[in-house]
Amino acid sequence: MIKDPNTLTQNFQGLHLLIFLLFLLPIAHPVSAQIKSEVHWENGSPSLIIDGEHYPPFAYMSYLGEEEYYQEIAATGLHLYNLPAYLGEGGINTISGIGAFRNSIWKGENDYDFSSIEIDFEKILNADPKAKVVIRFYLDPPRWWTLANPSAAAQLPDGTLFRQSFASEEWREKTKVAFQDCLDWLLKSKYRNNLAGIHVASGLTEEWFYHPKQYQDQNPVRLKAFRDWLKNKYVSIPALRTAWNNSSVTFDNAQLTNIDEPVNKIEWRDPNKDQNYIDTYRFHTEVMVDNIAYFCKIVKEKSEGKLLTGAFYGYHYFVSDPRRGHGSLAKLLDCPDLDYLSSPNVYNRAIGEDWPPMVAVNSVHKHGKLWLAENDTRTSITTLLKDRSQGIAPPGQYESGVWLGPKDHDASVSLLWKNAARMLAYGYGGWWFDMWGGWFSDPEMLQVLEKTQQFHQDYPSENPEKMKPSVLVIVDEELSFWDKSYGRLAEQILSNRYPIAKTGSSYDLYLRTDLQEISDSQYQVIWLMGLLQLTDEETSKIKKWQAMGKTVLWTNDKGTTLNHPGEEAKFLPEKLKWNPSELKEIWSDAGVHQYITTEDICYVGRNWLSLHSLEGGEKTIRLPYYAQVIDPLTNKVLSDSTKQINIKMDAKSTVIFRVKPL
Numbered sequence: 001m002i003k004d005p006n007t008l009t010q011n012f013q014g015l016h017l018l019i020f021l022l023f024l025l026p027i028a029h030p031v032s033a034q035i036k037s038e039v040h041w042e043n044g045s046p047s048l049i050i051d052g053e054h055y056p057p058f059a060y061m062s063y064l065g066e067e068e069y070y071q072e073i074a075a076t077g078l079h080l081y082n083l084p085a086y087l088g089e090g091g092i093n094t095i096s097g098i099g100a101f102r103n104s105i106w107k108g109e110n111d112y113d114f115s116s117i118e119i120d121f122e123k124i125l126n127a128d129p130k131a132k133v134v135i136r137f138y139l140d141p142p143r144w145w146t147l148a149n150p151s152a153a154a155q156l157p158d159g160t161l162f163r164q165s166f167a168s169e170e171w172r173e174k175t176k177v178a179f180q181d182c183l184d185w186l187l188k189s190k191y192r193n194n195l196a197g198i199h200v201a202s203g204l205t206e207e208w209f210y211h212p213k214q215y216q217d218q219n220p221v222r223l224k225a226f227r228d229w230l231k232n233k234y235v236s237i238p239a240l241r242t243a244w245n246n247s248s249v250t251f252d253n254a255q256l257t258n259i260d261e262p263v264n265k266i267e268w269r270d271p272n273k274d275q276n277y278i279d280t281y282r283f284h285t286e287v288m289v290d291n292i293a294y295f296c297k298i299v300k301e302k303s304e305g306k307l308l309t310g311a312f313y314g315y316h317y318f319v320s321d322p323r324r325g326h327g328s329l330a331k332l333l334d335c336p337d338l339d340y341l342s343s344p345n346v347y348n349r350a351i352g353e354d355w356p357p358m359v360a361v362n363s364v365h366k367h368g369k370l371w372l373a374e375n376d377t378r379t380s381i382t383t384l385l386k387d388r389s390q391g392i393a394p395p396g397q398y399e400s401g402v403w404l405g406p407k408d409h410d411a412s413v414s415l416l417w418k419n420a421a422r423m424l425a426y427g428y429g430g431w432w433f434d435m436w437g438g439w440f441s442d443p444e445m446l447q448v449l450e451k452t453q454q455f456h457q458d459y460p461s462e463n464p465e466k467m468k469p470s471v472l473v474i475v476d477e478e479l480s481f482w483d484k485s486y487g488r489l490a491e492q493i494l495s496n497r498y499p500i501a502k503t504g505s506s507y508d509l510y511l512r513t514d515l516q517e518i519s520d521s522q523y524q525v526i527w528l529m530g531l532l533q534l535t536d537e538e539t540s541k542i543k544k545w546q547a548m549g550k551t552v553l554w555t556n557d558k559g560t561t562l563n564h565p566g567e568e569a570k571f572l573p574e575k576l577k578w579n580p581s582e583l584k585e586i587w588s589d590a591g592v593h594q595y596i597t598t599e600d601i602c603y604v605g606r607n608w609l610s611l612h613s614l615e616g617g618e619k620t621i622r623l624p625y626y627a628q629v630i631d632p633l634t635n636k637v638l639s640d641s642t643k644q645i646n647i648k649m650d651a652k653s654t655v656i657f658r659v660k661p662l
Helices: 005-028 067-075 115-127 143-148 169-188 212-216 220-234 237-244 275-302 361-366 409-426 443-458 488-497 512-517 536-547 580-590
Strands: 037-042 045-050 053-055 058-061 080-086 106-108 132-138 195-201 308-312 340-344 370-375 429-433 471-475 508-511 525-529 551-555 559-563 570-573 601-605 608-613 617-631 636-649 653-661
Touching (some): 037 308, 067 443, 080 115, 115 132, 132 169, 169 195, 169 275, 195 275, 220 275, 237 275, 275 308, 308 370, 361 370, 361 508, 361 512, 370 409, 409 429, 409 443, 409 608, 488 525, 508 512, 512 536, 525 580, 536 551, 536 559, 551 580, 608 636
Parallel strands (some): 058 429, 080 132, 132 195, 195 308, 340 370, 370 429, 471 508, 471 525, 525 551
Antiparallel strands (some): 037 045, 045 053, 551 559, 559 570, 601 608, 608 653, 617 636, 617 653
């Protein structure tokens, strides 16, 4: 049968239209074209794989980023960037009163302004078309939302409302909708193939700390959530009453303790009387990690698992005030939707001191998460916020103390090298945080960033087993829960993080909750630092370690017990703080190899060896094995086989060597 010519023409036109529409499908559904980002591990060293390409785990961020700074960074070969984005207009620090770094995104119900993200992306991509970006998304709500949703806000004793109640399911669910809308926009935007991940952020300074006003949140949903938490933990009322030593408490009348009461006595809590405080803090911290996990899951679901997720959390090794909410890292490490965690380096930013991360990094890595340090290192050219912005810096704030860098240019370069050496030797990543912009805009400083990239790419780990630490430190992230003084007593114990870095060797740091799963064969000294009471299993561990010839230190609130192999335990009352020479003597007696005899900072691991010295001078580095030693800055072989390195260091300097055990 012969068809009508008009029908044939219509069919032919329809076929063309169908082909044309099929051609447009990738544009209409851009999520399918989105790149995939993931963490990759090889020989204990991390990297990122983004769109099939390996990237060193180092990035750059500035709150006040400009194209000129991004161009400098791109020229170093670094192509990973972080940029900030904010749902609300409130500043990140409600203590200092700092203003907002960007315009708010969430303007009203179903009303969003993404111009700040567009501006930041354009600046970065104009400077570096190869850029891959992680957005730090701050989830504290805008003021209009708090007023419109009082049942989801923190309800303060004076009757006012403050931002959100972190225990509020309503806050979570309504923020989820807005967050999903933002992710939808990003995944359909022209920036989708430059987007590598989302860093979920909230609370004080974006770090999932409670804002101080939230310590006294009287929203009924918080109390209800606490009582539900108690039911889940204790199951029965008799169990609750026994734990709390309270014959009248029930799941219906249990109260949150006041975690903002004045400090009347600097003393430890009584386990027989204060379990209600411990439970309040455990609930308080678990609320935070539940929120982190909740929002990370949203990112993974929206991106079909293609975006990285990360957050600040776990500052138990430095932030000893339990009210901040950082005491449930062990729980968060079980989150399947989290890829990395972060903190700044500790804020004892003196030259000649170690600046470790605020967390047990080995536990983070043991659970398959990447650690990224925020290297917000002040330099001799560090700018002040008031000079780089309008209306953000509160009068008299951010102008002194930790906000100033050293006046010495060479010392500034040395501090950046110290940051780099620690990341390389301890096997974690980080970002260079140029907070107000221009802090690293110097050829020698930028060279540190460039060389750190190159070292990671050009020098993979080879035979790193011989360089593993012989010292193991175990810490309890709940130590501060027991401290009535909000961390003053806990800090006395945790301050040992400084002298231990001056013992001529490196150390591994794990959470107490990982103790039973740690392979202990490599360690000659084990320090249980801040475990107030030992479990039966931990006591048995000490006996086992002694039988294996290991030296064990146990420091609690009363002092330190020294357990040498084959000897009776020796208790040192009130011995909470140690100095480097005391620790070096214990290390020596236990057979721990000390690479240097001086009290300089020494980083050893993954074929890297670095010294950081305040005073400088002649240094002799002794290796426990023959090794090839390379100057990585020149790629010059200093020796094909040696057990000793002799160098002369300038004051306030850092040196780094590539060491390949033979």
